[in-house]
Amino acid sequence: MLSAMTFEISQGAAAPRTPCLGDDAVRVRGLRKAYGEHVALDGVDLTVARGEVLALLGPNGAGKTTLVEILEGHRRADAGAVSVLGFDPARRERGFRERIGVVLQETGLDQEIRVREALELYGAAYPQRRDVDEVLGLVGLEERGEAKARELSGGQRRRLDLALGIIGDPELVFLDEPTTGFDPAARRQSWELIDGLRELGKTILLTTHYMDEAQHLADRVVVLARGTVIANDTPDKLGREATVVSFRVVPGITLPAGARVERGIATFTSSAPTRDLAPLLGWAAAHDVELEGLSVGRPTLEDVYLELTA
Template sequence: MDSDAVRVRNLRKTYGGAAVVDDVSFEIARGETFALLGPNGAGKSTTVEILEGYRRRTGGDVSVLGADPGTASLEWKARIGIVLQSAGQAGVYTVREQLRQFALYYPRPRDVDEVIAAVGLEQQAGTRIAKLSGGQQRRVDVALGIIGRPELLFLDEPTTGFDPQARREFWELIRRLQSEGTTILLTTHYLDEAAQLADRVAVITRGRLQAIGPVATFGGEEARTPRVVWREAGVVREERTATPWEFTAALAARLGGEPEGLEIRRPALEEIYLGMVDESEPEPEPDPEAAPDRGIVGAAVIDEEVGR
């Protein structure tokens, strides 16, 4: 079996001559959680839609679970799970009814009640989806994405609408899926979420991949240089240094004791990310005639752009 669940080489997508995705290359190993980050309009959604089989690429090579998503079969679709920003569930059905229906699309679905418990909806299992809160409906989206026991799970802004407690519970669910060997591609605007869940992150801006690497070393040594912050003579001062303890010791010696308000900060993922992105040049809007209907999930996909 190929060690990579996803392989992208020189991916390109254009609309009216404008490049939305421009020469993007990366791999995602099987069992890895990979976060694709970028501002609105950066090209990340288009990239993910190509990997899911919803959009045709203009150029480059793409392999997802060993197949070209642009021509892959329904059997291939049953091996992936997709949690869209809005799945458009049928609100007239109860949570259990909707999941039972979707379980029929897959050859090896998870137990419906097990999935309901995993997303924390046991008390709402018999409730019509239309009557659920926004956060509870989002949990149904997640349940639909994992019911088919996917080898590869696409999570598109999965915790939008979740309160802080619900987000933490969702993270635990994702960690359980990770422990089972599920490969996960995550897009999120919550940088703490990416830092908590991802093995590696990539940042895409203006259609190009700007950086890629493990969370712990993302951005390189220069971007992760610690900052020493202290107050001196009533003024907050700051110094970036690769040797913060030596600098702090020298500072304390000069001031005759521990400086007021002393902090040593190593830049977090969010700070490094914000230093990379530039939202002043948004992605060109796709031609509405070419925009696909992303359907629901997995084997139930309706895809107008690729004609499936």
């Protein structure tokens, strides 16, 4: 109810299929959702531009699933303004469902249904569906059209899920951990596929646990922790003004404050690496000690993420 009241952009079910209000595919302001005592989302703001690929990162329990499920129309927000493609998802209007594609993890499918049959069946309800053969080719299942769902390998099943998510030619695609459980080759394939979707001009909101995936696919990364957005930037810029220094610890050396030691390797993050390195190098030179494995570099997205969510 509340979300409907605070809904910013109203558009009737019969509204024409035109881009509405600006270029934002998703606009969320002050979103809150609690399950009893537990606050899952505590004032989340999020904007996804049309054509953008946005990766939503965060530890388990950070509120990712709740946020995505509100955007998909599966759950209602307690408070805040939500607009997805100009619709209030909580109203679950048919016009809204016609324009989104949802690829959830572990969504069921009749075990006995054939691949082509599933695409024809699930595609039938969309007004602007893609050609079944084209979609089969897009996800690399052209050889498996007559196979039953239960005969597919895990990776093929996920590709069928993806095919079902795009059969209706959606403007916005939700991908929930699209490559979890994939072997490296299958993951590469999926990335190419998602890159293909980007080239079709789709807006993509994906959740993932893999930093390399976010790095590779996303135009922008949003990190969610304890129900709030704690970072929002391009993967290259995110927290990267810092520098990471690491080397093998030698006895007697004084480590700077905040350094971690793991299996004999000291690591610290610094915004002034020259200043912080000077005493270490001075000490090493004075004692004629070589700092083994010394490296000075930009943090990986993973470093940043771990730092942020620690």
